[in-house]
Amino acid sequence: MRPVEFAHAAITAALMSAIAVLSMVVPGAVVFAWAGAVPMGVLAFHHRARAAVATAMASGMISFLLAGFGGLVSAWTCVYMGVICGQVRRRGRGRGTMLAVAGLWGIVVASAVFTFLAVLADLRTVVLGAFAANVHGLGALFETVPGGAGAGAALHRLADVGLERWPVFVWVSVWLIVVFGCSFAWRILTPVLRRVVATSAAPQDLFPVEPDDGAPQPLPMALRHVDFRYPGADRDTLRDLSFTVGPGDHVAVTGANGTGKSTLMRLLAGVAPTGGTVERPGPVGLGKVGGTALVLQHADSQVLGIRVADDVVWGLPQGIEVDVDGLLTEVGLAGMGDRDTSGLSGGEAQRLAVAAALARRPALVVADEVTTMVDRAGRADLLGLLGGLSRHHDLGLVHITHYPEEAAGADRTVDLGTARRASAPAPSARTTARPPLGAPVLTLRDVHYEYDAGTPWSRAALRGVDLTVGDGEAVLLCGGNGSGKSTLAWVMAGLLEPTAGSCELDGAPVSEQVGAVALALQAARLQLMRGTAGDALAALAGYRSDDGAAITGALAAVGLPADAADLLVDRLSGGQLRRVALAGLLARNPRLLILDEPLAGLDLTSQRELIDLLVAVRDGGQAMVIISHDVDHLDRLCDRTVHLARGVVDAEEVA
Incomplete structure (x- = not known):
């Protein structure tokens, strides 16, 4: 197995084992076990059959050790459902092929279960007895419900038929379970694998795996x-x-x-x-x-x-x-x-x-x-x-x-020169003057934050930060690496709760209003979770992926053309990645926008274009905090500069 297959198999086996064990120990969660077909299906779609075999062995062993024979059966059920659906999708076939393969596999499984119960008579008695007791009990329960006498009687007859004609009943029941289970897995896997297919044109192997055929000699x-041209370009x-x-x-x-x-x-x-x-x-x-x-x-x-x-x-x-x-x-x-x-x-x-x-x-x-x-x-x-x-x-x-x-x-x-830039509509220009700054939107009072607080490994990142951001104001937060800028960003976004002090948005703790503050991460790619720019924007903005008008409008707001929605995320430039992420965040109308190192990785032309866009956003009345150690080009965007050093505000300057 290749390293990537081994790693994917190990992660999938652990996840499937956890699902299988939960399905056995949580009452009524047996059907939940079928959700394990999703990670298995993704693995089967991506990798060779040997990865699926390794996953089956590992997940089966773990599940058996933790939950006994029932856990083993639950894990392997997920295996065959995921493998059938994933392999059929991998070969570009549809639902008909899946049903045919599931029907054939159902014959194999039903025959194996029938043989197993035919040989082990004592186990057959226990299994069928448990089945009959459960069905009779369910029938008795229905009989106590007004109008449920008919359903109760039918359940009693089903239990009796299962005992009297057990060979046919067992064979047909197992076959139906296999086919129905694969159909269920197909249904829930389809949207997941559709996203996988959407990104399949992007380069999958960033670096090749060389055969071990001698000592390295890369130079001269x-x-x-x-x-070099990427596939499909x-x-x-x-x-x-x-x-x-x-x-x-x-x-x-x-x-x-x-x-x-x-x-x-x-x-x-x-x-x-x-x-x-x-x-x-x-x-x-x-x-x-x-x-x-x-x-x-x-x-x-x-x-x-x-x-x-x-x-x-x-x-x-x-x-x-x-x-x-x-x-x-x-x-x-x-x-x-x-x-x-x-x-x-x-x-x-x-x-x-x-x-x-x-x-x-x-x-x-x-x-x-x-x-x-x-x-x-x-x-x-x-x-x-x-x-x-x-x-x-x-x-x-x-x-x-x-x-x-x-x-x-x-x-x-x-x-390598200058990139060819696609023509794009400019962001909507404001025809009126910038509105005056309003009352404070965000207020931090004596904010402290300590990582691993209460442990021997505790580390103070913030040591008493006082800061306010007004409505429509743009604040530049700068400082050296390790000064606490990114930690402060997460506190202001409500993702970290201060160890001491308070961080309030419109008078209430921001940690109780997660989502009201939008945080654009240093690596914009981490926020784009779909294959194409349009789908990634929709997911970030909370739009439906088929809402073309809303997606086009959001793209236009950040100076991107409508056809950018069809571009694969992995083919976007650094500037395009930041614009798509910004479009998704702005579409949520946040009270405060925080951008962590927005100029990182951009050339000078892309930096100027992004700053022009942010100036237009600011002039629209959007409050924002720009976190950056690159302060040379941000003076025309930001009203005020706050210097952070060793977790405290060291100085403030008004632009």
């Missing part, structure tokens, strides 16, 4: 007239690209959003181009010792260890000696080996990702937009660290960035 590497993402990378080289790759920088990162990591050639002396060796190491934009996605020192060596094969303390010192994390990784700032997490990459003694390091989530001071330190890698280690470095100034220290620069 030469890209010669390389093109109408144009190339990369076109006629040529450059080389050798040991000791520091190559910067620049370009606007949408020019293919992250696509190029995938090619460097081993994805085959659709045109041209990528020449290497040996395997890429992604993540392997002596191969290629990636340092990604969101360091949190790469931090897996609980302690800093654990993360440096995470995934390395046994027998590889690593000077953990030396690497941590080199990247500026000296003495932090025992620290909890969850408490690292953005800059510290990126440094840890670099240390983990160096622990693999890579021949090639690819750093993709690594300064995006780092404050100004941390950005300068991180760029200094990256600049020294190719000088202090025998490796090649490719630094991908949309900031031209970050490429200054490279040996040479590959400029």
Whole structure:
């Protein structure tokens, strides 16, 4: 099994086991067990049959140990229903095929149960006796209800027939249960798998799995007239690209959003181009010792260890000696080996990702937009660290960035140019003056927040914050990494309740009004939970997915054309992702809009366009809080700047 199959099978088996056990211990929840067919169906749709077999064995064993034979039967019932529906969908067939397969499988299961009960006479007596007792009891209950005598008598006759003609009764009953169960699973799986199909055109394997056919040799590497086009796309993402990378080289790759920088990162990591050639002396060796190491934009996605020192060596094969303390010192994390990784700032997490990459003694390091989530001071330190890698280690470095100034220290620069931007209607312009600021919408008084409060691992993030936001006001909240900005955002949105102090929206605790404050996350992709932009917007806004007029209106409000609704979410640029998420949030008419690092990952043109959009939103009377460490371009949007340091308001400035 491939790692992704193994991981998916393990998660699915655990979920199905939990459902099976609950169905046995919660009275009246037997039918609920059939919901386990949903995760099983998704797994069967995505992966080969061996993943389903592994899931069946694991879930059956866990369920049997926790709930006995009944749990085993419940888990395996979910298995066959999910596998039948998922595999039929995987092959592009419909309901008729599913019923035919379920009918044939029903014959197998019914025959097996009949044989089982025929051989084990004592068990047959117990099973049929329990069935008759339950049906007779239900019949007696109906007889006490006015008008229920007929139904009660019918149930008594059913129990008697089941005992007298048990072979036919058992066979037919089991067959019907199988067919009905698969039909039920098909019905509830259909909308789920429809969403899966909607995203199936998007690239599924971000990085290829190489055969283990020798030591990695990614350098020297030469890209010669390389093109790359995603399946279903109408144009190339990369076109006629040529450059080389050798040991000791520091190559910067620049370009606007949408020019293919992250696509190029995938090619460097081993994805085959659709045109041209990528020449290497040996395997890429992604993540392997002596191969290629990636340092990604969101360091949190790469931090897996609980302690800093654990993360440096995470995934390395046994027998590889690593000077953990030396690497941590080199990247500026000296003495932090025992620290909890969850408490690292953005800059510290990126440094840890670099240390983990160096622990693999890579021949090639690819750093993709690594300064995006780092404050100004941390950005300068991180760029200094990256600049020294190719000088202090025998490796090649490719630094991908949309900031031209970050490429200054490279040996040479590959400029991917400016993206072709689709024409889009401008957001509706206001014809009247901006309304005056109103009374306070949000009020924070002496707000404290402590993670893991009351435990030895407690950590104070906020230490007495006082802040007000007026109706129609735009407030910029800035501070370095680790200053408490994101924690404060979650408190203001009502998702975290202050450990002490109060946070009130219109005079009432905001934690009791979750949804009245809209929070746009740093990574906009995490808020778009459907395959296409239109469906994702609808889910975020609370619209029906077929309400085209509402979706078109919401897109127009953020300067996106109506046909953007049909775009796959995974094909949207960084700016488009933020606009779609913003459209969904604004459609809910929030009392307060909070945007956490809205400019992160955007080139200068996309930043200006987003700020223009937010100015129009602000001028419409929307109160908002902008959280950012990038303050250079936000002065014309925000009325006031609040500086946060070590969890307290350090200073305020009026723009």
